[in-house]
Amino acid sequence: MIRFILKRIAALIPLLLGISFLVFILMHLTPGDVLSEARAAQDIPKEYIIQMEKQYGLDKPWYVQYLLWLKSIGTLNFGTSWTYKIPVTDLLAQRIPATLTLAIAALVFAWVIAVPLGVFAAIYKDSVFDRISSILAYAALSIPEFFLALLAIFFAAQTGWFPIGGRTALTHSLMSSWSQFWDIAYHSVLPTLVLGLGGIAGMTRIMRANFLDHIRSEYVTTARAKGVPEGWIMFKHVLRNAINPLITSLGFALSGLLSGALLVENVMNYPGLGQLVYEALMKQDQYVVMAAVLMGCVLLMLGNLFADILLAWSDPRIRSTTIES
Amino acid sequence: MKILLTSSLIVSFLCSCGKQVTIKRENFPLPEDVEIVQNIEPGVYTKDLVMVTGHGPKTFNSLIIDENSSATAVMYLFSGLVNYDPTNQSFTPALAKSWEISADNLSYKLNLRKGVKWSDGEPFTADDVIFTFDAIFDERYPNRMKSDLIIDGKPLGYRKVDDYTVEFYTSKPYAPFINYIGDVYILPKHKLYESYKDGSFQKQWTLETAINTPAEIVGTGPYCIKEFLPAERIVYKPNPHYWKADINGKRLPYIDALVYKYVSDFNTELALFSTGQTAVSALPARDLPWVSKAAAKYNFSIFERGPSALIAFFWFNMKPGKNEKGEYYVEPYKLKWFQDKRFRQAILHGVNREGIIQATMLGHGEPLNSVISPANKKWYNPNVLKYDYDPQKARTLLEEIGFKINDKGMFEDQFGHPIEFDFLIFEGANNALITGIQENLKNLGVIVNLTYMDFATVIDKTANTFRYECSIMGMGSAGSDTGDPAGSKAIYKSNGRLHLWDPEQKTPATEWEAEIDKLFDLQEQEMDEAKRVALVYKIQEIFSEELPLLFLITPEVFVGISNGWKNIKLASMSIPLWNIDELWRKNK
Numbered sequence: 084m085i086r087f088i089l090k091r092i093a094a095l096i097p098l099l100l101g102i103s104f105l106v107f108i109l110m111h112l113t114p115g116d117v118l119s120e121a122r123a124a125q126d127i128p129k130e131y132i133i134q135m136e137k138q139y140g141l142d143k144p145w146y147v148q149y150l151l152w153l154k155s156i157g158t159l160n161f162g163t164s165w166t167y168k169i170p171v172t173d174l175l176a177q178r179i180p181a182t183l184t185l186a187i188a189a190l191v192f193a194w195v196i197a198v199p200l201g202v203f204a205a206i207y208k209d210s211v212f213d214r215i216s217s218i219l220a221y222a223a224l225s226i227p228e229f230f231l232a233l234l235a236i237f238f239a240a241q242t243g244w245f246p247i248g249g250r251t252a253l254t255h256s257l258m259s260s261w262s263q264f265w266d267i268a269y270h271s272v273l274p275t276l277v278l279g280l281g282g283i284a285g286m287t288r289i290m291r292a293n294f295l296d297h298i299r300s301e302y303v304t305t306a307r308a309k310g311v312p313e314g315w316i317m318f319k320h321v322l323r324n325a326i327n328p329l330i331t332s333l334g335f336a337l338s339g340l341l342s343g344a345l346l347v348e349n350v351m352n353y354p355g356l357g358q359l360v361y362e363a364l365m366k367q368d369q370y371v372v373m374a375a376v377l378m379g380c381v382l383l384m385l386g387n388l389f390a391d392i393l394l395a396w397s398d399p400r401i402r403s404t405t406i407e408s
Numbered sequence: 409m410k411i412l413l414t415s416s417l418i419v420s421f422l423c424s425c426g427k428q429v430t431i432k433r434e435n436f437p438l439p440e441d442v443e444i445v446q447n448i449e450p451g452v453y454t455k456d457l458v459m460v461t462g463h464g465p466k467t468f469n470s471l472i473i474d475e476n477s478s479a480t481a482v483m484y485l486f487s488g489l490v491n492y493d494p495t496n497q498s499f500t501p502a503l504a505k506s507w508e509i510s511a512d513n514l515s516y517k518l519n520l521r522k523g524v525k526w527s528d529g530e531p532f533t534a535d536d537v538i539f540t541f542d543a544i545f546d547e548r549y550p551n552r553m554k555s556d557l558i559i560d561g562k563p564l565g566y567r568k569v570d571d572y573t574v575e576f577y578t579s580k581p582y583a584p585f586i587n588y589i590g591d592v593y594i595l596p597k598h599k600l601y602e603s604y605k606d607g608s609f610q611k612q613w614t615l616e617t618a619i620n621t622p623a624e625i626v627g628t629g630p631y632c633i634k635e636f637l638p639a640e641r642i643v644y645k646p647n648p649h650y651w652k653a654d655i656n657g658k659r660l661p662y663i664d665a666l667v668y669k670y671v672s673d674f675n676t677e678l679a680l681f682s683t684g685q686t687a688v689s690a691l692p693a694r695d696l697p698w699v700s701k702a703a704a705k706y707n708f709s710i711f712e713r714g715p716s717a718l719i720a721f722f723w724f725n726m727k728p729g730k731n732e733k734g735e736y737y738v739e740p741y742k743l744k745w746f747q748d749k750r751f752r753q754a755i756l757h758g759v760n761r762e763g764i765i766q767a768t769m770l771g772h773g774e775p776l777n778s779v780i781s782p783a784n785k786k787w788y789n790p791n792v793l794k795y796d797y798d799p800q801k802a803r804t805l806l807e808e809i810g811f812k813i814n815d816k817g818m819f820e821d822q823f824g825h826p827i828e829f830d831f832l833i834f835e836g837a838n839n840a841l842i843t844g845i846q847e848n849l850k851n852l853g854v855i856v857n858l859t860y861m862d863f864a865t866v867i868d869k870t871a872n873t874f875r876y877e878c879s880i881m882g883m884g885s886a887g888s889d890t891g892d893p894a895g896s897k898a899i900y901k902s903n904g905r906l907h908l909w910d911p912e913q914k915t916p917a918t919e920w921e922a923e924i925d926k927l928f929d930l931q932e933q934e935m936d937e938a939k940r941v942a943l944v945y946k947i948q949e950i951f952s953e954e955l956p957l958l959f960l961i962t963p964e965v966f967v968g969i970s971n972g973w974k975n976i977k978l979a980s981m982s983i984p985l986w987n988i989d990e991l992w993r994k995n996k
Contacts, residue, residue, distance in 0.1 A: 113864070114862070114864045114865040114868045115862075115863070115864020115865065115867060115868055116864075119863065119864040119867050119868075120475060121474050121475075121552075122867055122871055122905075123863075123867050123871075123881075123906075124474075126552070126556075126895050126896075126898070127474060127552045128552065128554075128555035128556070128898075128905075129905050130550075130554070130555050131474070131550050131551065131552050131554070131555065134550035135474075135550055138550065166466045166475075167466050167467065167614065167615060168466075168467055168469075168472070168610060168611055168614055169611075169614045169615060169616055173616060174615075177615070177619070177638050178638070178639070233675060236673075236675065236676050236679050237679065239679075240679040240680075240682070240683050243683070247676060247679050247680050247683070247685065248671060248676050248680075249640060249641075249669065250640055251637070251640065253456075253458070253641070253643075253667060256635055349672050349673055350673045350675075350676060351673075351676070352639075352640075352669070352670060352671040352672060352673065352676055354637065354638060354639030354640040354670075355639075358639050358672065359639065362463065362672075367864070
């Protein structure tokens with residue numbers, strides 16, 4: 084088991100190298116750099132721009148820049164943000180908690196709703212409930228997240244039931260820790276809904292399709308013939324078999340949610356990683372973008388690893404083939 | 409569980425409403441040289457004011473700032489030596505209570521306010537001023553202020569006369585001097601000298617400082633930082649040592665908690681304002697109809713601030729020659745068109761700017777005809793050449809150059825080249841406007857091909873590789889909103905970086921460019937303001953006659969402000985609430 088985990092982590096290193104190289108080339112090929120904005124401003128002198136180019140190392144060829152970056156990564160130094168003048172790791176650390184709580188809340192929300200919804204849609208196939216849930220799922224799948232976020236803002240503005248964006252109330256720092264917790268929860272309701280809704284729709288459809296596949300399989304007929312209670316068959320045997328693809332998708336879900344959070348955070352001014360990375364990309368703040376890409380990559384790998392372990396736990400067949408060999 | 413959750417939400421919502429940000433005012437004696445503000449209605453301390461801005465700051469170190477979000481964040485923390493009143497575009501005393509110019513116009517003696525203290529209680533003296541200028545001129549710390557303070561290749565001289573007097577001197581008379589000196593925020597030597605010496609100056613006063621130890625960031629402005637949450641908001645509290653008071657001896661500012669929320673999406677910003685959650689917002693003309701419906705319910709009013717300070721224009725690439733690869737920057741036959749002023753005039757006569765204003769701005773705007781916006785009343789020349797929509801005149805001008813209408817109804821030159829050019833546009837530019845130009849010119853017989861690219865690419869093509877034919881841009885007023893034309897040097901002068909149509913010329917390519925160069929240098933040395941304005945008028949006349957930039961439209965600017973605020977002084981050349989330290993409102 085430990086060997087398996089170590090092997091997977093070792094496989095990460097060449098992958099990260101490759102991806103960082105690609106991203107670096109892409110950023111180099113993209114026209115403009117972090118100073119583009121300054122270049123277009125009429126009151127910023129040319130001398131200043133030349134001095135800053137030198138300070139940022141932008142006057143060196145890209146491969147030298149990349150090697151210098153690699154060298155500092157070797158000592159676990161992710162560099163200093165050009166726009167913020169503070170270490171990239173500090174900058175990311177400021178934003179990670181907000182985004183992580185949002186992503187996890189959205190994930191939990193999606194699972195709690197999607198799994199039962201898919202199961203019931205499969206058990207009561209072609210019923211009114213199934214039809215309505217399909218229509219809603221297709222509707223939710225076809226609305227882009229940023230538009231949903233705009234609708235949520237509009238909803239909050241019209242009703243006044245929820246805050247219009249943000250993560251904490253103005254008086255947050257004066258609250259007791261208990262009301263601080265509720266304050267954050269209250270502000271997270273709409274972003275969580277917006278971020279989770281797309282996931283629910285997709286997962287419900289997967290769950291339903293898989294469940295239907297397994298209901299028709301021979302072991303279900305056998306169990307029924309033996310007189311096992313219907314509820315026991317459905318929730319003990321079918322569910323456990325049918326949920327595998329969802330567990331696999333869990334590995335991608337977290338990194339997927341992080342990229343979805345980018346748009347939602349921007350519209351709902353939620354102070355997370357998405358906003359920071361988006362701004363860094365637009366401004367070409369190179370080290371911030373590189374660190375964020377590496378982080379996304381590591382998250383994706385860890386998510387997959389976690390999903391594989393979970394899968395092995397849930398499915399004994401997988402345990403014997405992949406992990407112990 | 410569900411019921412519990414809902415009720416807790418309601419409870420938490422109620423208690424968060426009940427609490428208020430309260431700020432206790434400390435009572436320190438007013439400084440000896442306190443500025444008693446005369447022309448305002450004295451008021452009472454007011455609870456709070458909430459505003460919105462797009463992005464959070466990148467740093468709080470005023471010396472290294474080169475973009476707007478950080479400039480907005482430090483604006484309330486620091487003071488310069490001289491202030492600027494946008495309502496009458498004049499300079500007013502700040503940390504310097506008065507200044508004298510020597511008879512030869514070469515030295516400026518500034519008398520500093522006595523008894524002023526930094527927000528941590530340390531005294532402010534001439535040493536702080538000297539320290540700030542030392543930092544600006546230090547090779548280790550590149551900044552955008554420095555080159556404005558180098559006059560004719562020689563850096564500005566400065567020395568401390570005594571604790572409350574500093575003297576600046578220049579090698580030749582320099583009219584915008586006070587403009588640039590006043591622009592510099594004075595930094596506290598007692599806080600920053602150590603880092604200045606050991607080379608870590610640029611890494612001081614970062615976001616981390618503002619999050620963890622906001623009291624470390626000390627200034628002489630009306631406010632200090634109370635709380636900073638990145639990407640969320642900044643809350644300011646009054647600087648207990650601020651150097652202004654009202655006629656009753658009450659120390660300014662009146663507002664206890666000044667809050668900026670960071671909202672990057674403009675729709676969200678409008679939603680916040682139109683439901684009464686923020687006190688002020690810029691309102692584009694297209695949103696006026698629906699926003700004004702909410703005005704009565706949420707208790708705000710909409711004001712017209714006059715024309716925008718921005719100038720918008722498109723231009724043709726007039727750079728002659730080839731690049732290193734031997735490619736022409738502009739095809740020679742097209743360059744010949746572009747360099748002909750009649751061609752440029754014809755194009756502008758062919759664009760129905762009034763029509764575009766009616767169609768896209770509900771009539772809230774006017775055609776721009778000068779290189780200075782009409783918002784900049786002090787410098788704007790209203791009597792420059794105007795280009796009304798006149799297709800007949802446009803055709804006459806084109807025929808005069810030698811263009812003929814071909815059998816397809818389009819213009820072509822004597823070699824049979826149809827008049828056709830590529831219009832390079834950055835993503836996010838005003839599409840309705842550009843489509844309008846394209847349609848108008850098509851009717852005239854000129855083909856425009858639109859090419860969309862991202863902003864950085866457009867900058868690269870127009871300022872670096874020069875392989876393009878025509879592009880569009882808008883520019884804000886420079887010189888930190890004083891509107892002094894000296895701030896637009898990079899556009900006006902032929903060796904300027906933003907002399908867009910043919911930048912960084914070794915010697916002026918045309919007579920009129922040489923003339924502008926000459927006038928620009930003259931106005932920089934002209935100490936008599938009326939004469940200086942006359943010289944700038946002349947520059948504008950040449951611009952409008954030669955049309956290197958084809959001016960577009962100046963929109964009218966609207967702002968929404970919640971009701972009840974006193975001492976609001978709107979001016980077209982500034983942010984709406986530029987005099988934040990004087991604002992107050994009756995507490996409910």
